[in-house]
Amino acid sequence: MSNEQNDVRIINLSKHFGDVKAVDKLNLTIKQGEFVTLLGQSGCGKSTTLRMLGGFEQPTSGKIFLGKDDVTNIPPNKRDENMVFQDYALFPHMTVYQNIAFGLELKGETKSDITARVKHLLNFMELNSYGERKPNELSGGQRQRVALARALAPRPKVLLLDEPLGALDAKLRRQVQIELKDIQRRTGKTFIFVTHDQEEALTMSDRILVMNNGSLEQDGTPEEIYFHPVSKFVASFIGEANILSCNVVAINGNEVILDWYGQRICGQYRADKPEIGQNVDAVIRPEKVVCYKNDPGNDVGIEASITQRIFKGSYSSANISIGEKRDITMQILTDAETLHSLNDEKFWISIPTKYLTVLTK
Amino acid sequence: MTTQTRILLSVIYWAFIAYVLLPLAMMILMGFKDSKFIGFPITNWTLDWYIEVFHNTELLGIIGYSMAIAIISTVLAIVIGVWAAMLLGHSNFRGKVVIFALICLPAVIPGIISAISLRIFSQAINIDPGFWAIILGHTIHNVPFVALVVMARLNSQPISYIEAARDLGADDIIAFIRVTIPYLMPALIGAGIFCMLTSFDDFVRSFFLGGYQPTLPVYIFGQLRTGMSPEINAISTIVLLVSAAMGLFAERIIKRRSKDS
Numbered sequence: 201m202s203n204e205q206n207d208v209r210i211i212n213l214s215k216h217f218g219d220v221k222a223v224d225k226l227n228l229t230i231k232q233g234e235f236v237t238l239l240g241q242s243g244c245g246k247s248t249t250l251r252m253l254g255g256f257e258q259p260t261s262g263k264i265f266l267g268k269d270d271v272t273n274i275p276p277n278k279r280d281e282n283m284v285f286q287d288y289a290l291f292p293h294m295t296v297y298q299n300i301a302f303g304l305e306l307k308g309e310t311k312s313d314i315t316a317r318v319k320h321l322l323n324f325m326e327l328n329s330y331g332e333r334k335p336n337e338l339s340g341g342q343r344q345r346v347a348l349a350r351a352l353a354p355r356p357k358v359l360l361l362d363e364p365l366g367a368l369d370a371k372l373r374r375q376v377q378i379e380l381k382d383i384q385r386r387t388g389k390t391f392i393f394v395t396h397d398q399e400e401a402l403t404m405s406d407r408i409l410v411m412n413n414g415s416l417e418q419d420g421t422p423e424e425i426y427f428h429p430v431s432k433f434v435a436s437f438i439g440e441a442n443i444l445s446c447n448v449v450a451i452n453g454n455e456v457i458l459d460w461y462g463q464r465i466c467g468q469y470r471a472d473k474p475e476i477g478q479n480v481d482a483v484i485r486p487e488k489v490v491c492y493k494n495d496p497g498n499d500v501g502i503e504a505s506i507t508q509r510i511f512k513g514s515y516s517s518a519n520i521s522i523g524e525k526r527d528i529t530m531q532i533l534t535d536a537e538t539l540h541s542l543n544d545e546k547f548w549i550s551i552p553t554k555y556l557t558v559l560t561k
Numbered sequence: 562m563t564t565q566t567r568i569l570l571s572v573i574y575w576a577f578i579a580y581v582l583l584p585l586a587m588m589i590l591m592g593f594k595d596s597k598f599i600g601f602p603i604t605n606w607t608l609d610w611y612i613e614v615f616h617n618t619e620l621l622g623i624i625g626y627s628m629a630i631a632i633i634s635t636v637l638a639i640v641i642g643v644w645a646a647m648l649l650g651h652s653n654f655r656g657k658v659v660i661f662a663l664i665c666l667p668a669v670i671p672g673i674i675s676a677i678s679l680r681i682f683s684q685a686i687n688i689d690p691g692f693w694a695i696i697l698g699h700t701i702h703n704v705p706f707v708a709l710v711v712m713a714r715l716n717s718q719p720i721s722y723i724e725a726a727r728d729l730g731a732d733d734i735i736a737f738i739r740v741t742i743p744y745l746m747p748a749l750i751g752a753g754i755f756c757m758l759t760s761f762d763d764f765v766r767s768f769f770l771g772g773y774q775p776t777l778p779v780y781i782f783g784q785l786r787t788g789m790s791p792e793i794n795a796i797s798t799i800v801l802l803v804s805a806a807m808g809l810f811a812e813r814i815i816k817r818r819s820k821d822s
Contacts, residue, residue, distance in 0.1 A: 277729075283725070285721045289721035289722050293743040293746070294743075
């Protein structure tokens with residue numbers, strides 16, 4: 201298949217710095233045209249992986265393939281991959297035009313081709329009137345677009361982005377996230393994006409690779425990662441999560457009946473199958489907890505009371521406590537009106553089976 | 562601060578300014594005095610000494626000779642200094658501290674010691690006293706300044722600049738020429754002008770390593786011994802103005818270029 205020609209394949213890739221295993225036996229395939237995010241805390245190995253893809257770090261062992269070619273030992277200047285750096289790394293002595301033209305000149309393209317390509321990119325990035333400016337005369341968002349244009353100019357097969365939005369303020373960052381996703385869609389290029397910001401990852405990615413301690417923790421779409429984390433680490437790293445400690449009572453298909461401090465709740469497992477009697481973690485997002493003013497009956501409702509209300513504008517969250525002794529706490533997230541209608545002392549919640557993910561410890 | 566301390570401090574300040582500027586002012590004034598004797602009062606003014614300077618072919622030759630030495634030794638010092646800075650700046654290796662110390666050594670060796678040792682050395686390797694021997698002396702003296710200034714600038718360059726150049730298709734040499742050198746330019750201009758002025762001004766090394774042809778400071782020194790002509794004042798004033806102009810130019814360039822990054 202022609203599509204597979206430009207897939208990126210990482211096979212058993214490791215990078216050790218002395219005793220520290222920055223990346224350990226990583227295996228993954230990134231398809232052409234995908235927007236893939238490597239997500240993790242600092243020191244999880246995501247940047248090292250990206251730098252190995254770019255050719256700036258030499259792997260300790262393992263291989264990297266770009267299409268059919270083994271590029272493991274190819275220097276960065278001979279790889280069909282370009283990088284957008286965290287600090288943009290625009291050349292300060294060159295104009296925006298010269299920056300974008302740099303890679304094309306080195307590819308030996310003719311002057312008229314270069315002019316046409318740079319003009320096209322300036323137009324594409326809405327930087328038409330900025331060609332003759334120096335990088336220090338641009339705003340953060342404009343610099344970011346120039347860096348992107350410069351990396352796209354030589355028509356790389358893969359674009360590597362190393363936390364390129366970190367330097368922007370929160371409002372601009374959200375705007376650029378949408379722009380970036382749009383640019384990726386319009387160019388059809390493979391984007392490999394590195395970030396520690398889970399919101400950024402959820403907004404832009406086709407697929408998220410959550411990394412922890414140098415290895416892959418979970419590989420899935422943003423929805424899968426968010427609603428069905430495979431580990432406690434992923435659950436607590438991405439968004440807010442209630443992690444309930446339960447005992448397994450019965451298993452029926454992939455549905456698990458749980459005992460949660462005397463309450464019966466039902467969840468689903470997707471990763472390892474739990475055993476009856478085992479102590480497990482069950483994960484539910486605060487907004488998936490359903491609240492009732494009155495007892496819904498049929499043993500669905502669990503009595504609860506509110507310990508703290510937190511107003512957050514478009515929605516509200518609350519810390520609640522459950523159980524006869526009110527010693528189990530969790531968080532709910534709902535619209536302000538629903539929360540307002542609830543009695544502080546007594547209301548009912550239920551936990552939908554679909555959104556309660558059971559994780560073995 | 563009390564009023565008294567403030568007055569005292571400003572008196573000291575103005576006294577210092579006078580101490581810096583008065584000798585120069587006197588020298589400049591004497592260059593316009595229509596008399597063979599240096600000293601006050603000045604009764605008649607003239608431009609003759611300046612005219613004489615520009616008609617003195619021997620003197621113009623000497624200035625040219627000094628400038629040639631300054632330019633060549635500066636270029637050599639920059640090449641060696643940048644090379645040393647690149648070696649020390651980007652890598653960590655055993656003996657880095659020793660190499661750094663050796664490069665800096667010529668800056669702290671007293672001029673007279675350096676001059677005598679180079680005189681002996683240059684004769685041992687069959688370089689006659691004169692043009693190339695002086696260049697040798699000036700270059701060695703200037704390398705540490707270039708290396709230090711360039712290293713400071715190099716350390717402020719984000720590694721990502723080089724990586725970005727490599728990423729876009731440049732090999733090490735192209736990345737150096739197209740990205741690193743322009744980044745270093747303010748430092749190179751500053752260090753270059755400093756080296757040229759130091760070389761042009763140097764007496765001890767030029768005196769010990771020189772042949773029959775004197776450099777400008779050596780020539781002026783010779784003139785002093787045979788009786789001082791007011792022509793000296795005219796030459797000195799020209800040198801002063803040119804040096805000051807170059808210094809100011811260097812400062813402006815450095816400020817403007819550094820702003821870019």
